[in-house]
Amino acid sequence: MNKAAIIGSGIGGIAAAIRLAVKGYAVTVFETADTFGGKMQQFWLGGYRFDAGPSLFTLPHLVDELFSLAGKKPSEYFTYVRLDPITHYFWPDGSHLKAYADAAQFAKETELQLGVPQQAVQEVLAKSARLYQGTSDTFLHKSLHRLNTYLSADVLKALGCLSDLGLTTTMHAANEQLFSDHRFVQLLDRFATYNGSDPYQAPGTLNLIPHLEHNIGAFYPKGGIYAIAESLVRLAEELGVQFRYNEAVEQIITAGAKAIGIRTAKGTFAAEVVVSNMDVVPTYRKLLTGHKAPEKTLQQPRSSSALIYYWGIKKEFPELHLHNIFFSKNYKEEFKHIFQHKTISTDPTVYVNITSKLDAADAPPGGENWFVMVNVPHNQGQDWDKLISVTRETVVRKLSAMLHTDIAPFIEVEQVLDPLLIEQKTSSFAGALYGSSSNNRMAAFLRHPNFNSSIKGLYFCGGSVHPGGGIPLCLLSAKIVGDMVPAAK
Ligand code: FAD
Numbered sequence: 285m286n287k288a289a290i291i292g293s294g295i296g297g298i299a300a301a302i303r304l305a306v307k308g309y310a311v312t313v314f315e316t317a318d319t320f321g322g323k324m325q326q327f328w329l330g331g332y333r334f335d336a337g338p339s340l341f342t343l344p345h346l347v348d349e350l351f352s353l354a355g356k357k358p359s360e361y362f363t364y365v366r367l368d369p370i371t372h373y374f375w376p377d378g379s380h381l382k383a384y385a386d387a388a389q390f391a392k393e394t395e396l397q398l399g400v401p402q403q404a405v406q407e408v409l410a411k412s413a414r415l416y417q418g419t420s421d422t423f424l425h426k427s428l429h430r431l432n433t434y435l436s437a438d439v440l441k442a443l444g445c446l447s448d449l450g451l452t453t454t455m456h457a458a459n460e461q462l463f464s465d466h467r468f469v470q471l472l473d474r475f476a477t478y479n480g481s482d483p484y485q486a487p488g489t490l491n492l493i494p495h496l497e498h499n500i501g502a503f504y505p506k507g508g509i510y511a512i513a514e515s516l517v518r519l520a521e522e523l524g525v526q527f528r529y530n531e532a533v534e535q536i537i538t539a540g541a542k543a544i545g546i547r548t549a550k551g552t553f554a555a556e557v558v559v560s561n562m563d564v565v566p567t568y569r570k571l572l573t574g575h576k577a578p579e580k581t582l583q584q585p586r587s588s589s590a591l592i593y594y595w596g597i598k599k600e601f602p603e604l605h606l607h608n609i610f611f612s613k614n615y616k617e618e619f620k621h622i623f624q625h626k627t628i629s630t631d632p633t634v635y636v637n638i639t640s641k642l643d644a645a646d647a648p649p650g651g652e653n654w655f656v657m658v659n660v661p662h663n664q665g666q667d668w669d670k671l672i673s674v675t676r677e678t679v680v681r682k683l684s685a686m687l688h689t690d691i692a693p694f695i696e697v698e699q700v701l702d703p704l705l706i707e708q709k710t711s712s713f714a715g716a717l718y719g720s721s722s723n724n725r726m727a728a729f730l731r732h733p734n735f736n737s738s739i740k741g742l743y744f745c746g747g748s749v750h751p752g753g754g755i756p757l758c759l760l761s762a763k764i765v766g767d768m769v770p771a772a773k
Contacts, residue, residue: 480587
């Protein structure tokens with residue numbers, strides 16, 4: 285039976301393991317950490333449960349698909365609810381908006397709260413749908429680095445919406461052209477942060493992202509986001525996948541132009557197929573030292589990172605829901621701070637995720653588990669201790685003002701995650717959340733392919749390679765790898 289070695293058990297690595305096991309490979313996953321999940325972790329702190337990494341979940345069918353592929357019923361492993369409302373937005377001028385799941389209701393509410401004509405809101409969501417439908421088959425579901433992608437009918441579909449693609453304008457410019465209300469433009473621009481980019485630089489093409497959340501929907505897995513990794517590992521183990529924790533891969537072994545296995549501190553492991561779910565930069569720098577690295581690709585600017593304060597709050601805030609956004613006054617300045625000054629603005633947008641709103645067991649009675657996140661630059665040697673303490677004060681002050689309650693006395697327990705820790709825990713280069721950023725129109729083509737053209741049998745999946753970061757795209761990277769790898773002998 286052919287063997288496959290997977291390096292890393294992030295969501296992309298787990299999904300690739302399932303796909304290769306279904307294809308008939310004997311799959312072994314090697315993981316540095318003592319558990320699976322990579323950035324998708326959970327932990328308990330003083331009676332509060334926290335999802336440590338991702339909090340927003342879209343395109344759940346990509347998870348379901350893995351169970352179906354293995355001939356299992358998805359709902360026996362993994363269930364989720366559709367969110368309604370999706371997000372509560374708060375602006376510094378006191379205005380607020382509930383983003384309802386139903387497009388017409390969302391548009392009506394936007395008109396009521398912000399004065400933006402509902403027809404225009406519906407039109408922008410329809411435009412986002414057209415962009416997604418026209419481009420996703422080419423840009424997300426297939427390798428952009430294989431000729432047959434460009435010979436398929438899907439390319440004609442992408443060309444058909446060329447005028448809508450927004451390649452010659454930025455996301456922000458495209459949104460500002462449609463709306464004069466700066467708050468609604470800010471809401472639309474925010475979707476750039478879903479892959480760690482800057483709406484003032486990223487191409488208008490990224491305006492397809494709202495379609496995922498507003499037309500297809502945002503979801504919450506029963507048991508929290510961590511349930512995605514947990515249920516998929518259960519499936520993988522049922523398919524015979526072996527997980528070897530506390531065993532970092534130190535080298536990808538090659539013979540001639542072919543990957544033939546991996547080496548860890550415990551020995552060598554022969555495999556016909558090697559898939560790296562480790563960030564692509566350290567994969568080349570540490571595991572493929574004797575090989576020529578694709579420098580141009582590896583030097584693409586990294587995405588933003590995050591600073592997270594996990595707070596157990598001994599009070600309930602009925603005005604908050606699962607996803608809450610507290611916007612900054614000056615979004616342009618905020619992104620200038622992140623991507624140009626490489627620091628954190630004194631008025632950052634603050635995201636508060638509270639899973640105890642949907643799962644009461646995640647916090648003690650009368651309390652809430654706040655995951656409080658600020659977008660920050662990836663690590664470039666900043667003084668993170670100082671930034672963490674200064675930003676903490678800013679965030680406490682801002683949330684207290686916008687919620688009309690001094691929140692400081694209610695913070696019962698606290699833990700912090702910063703770019704240094706993200707890199708330390710998952711090997712993500714510079715602590716970037718989503719690999720390289722999408723801040724230029726060629727970014728999609730400059731992301732590393734899902735294979736290595738000079739090392740046969742070596743594949744790549746996860747957020748640092750095509751099609752990019754975030755749970756759905758990591759799952760799609762595993763799908764592309766699964767489609768490329770030949771059936772096992
Ligand atoms: P990773 O999670 O990066 O895991 C890689 C794994 O490889 C790790 O377990 C690591 O230990 C292991 N590894 C590395 N080197 C080796 C080695 N040499 N040998 C063996 N193992 C190794 N996405 C969303 O969709 N929605 C969100 O709301 C969202 N929010 C986020 C918030 C935060 C704070 C973070 C950190 C991320 C967020 N993301 C979000 C992004 C999402 O979490 C990631 O894109 C995704 O989880 C990355 O998965 P991956 O497959 O690339 O692997």
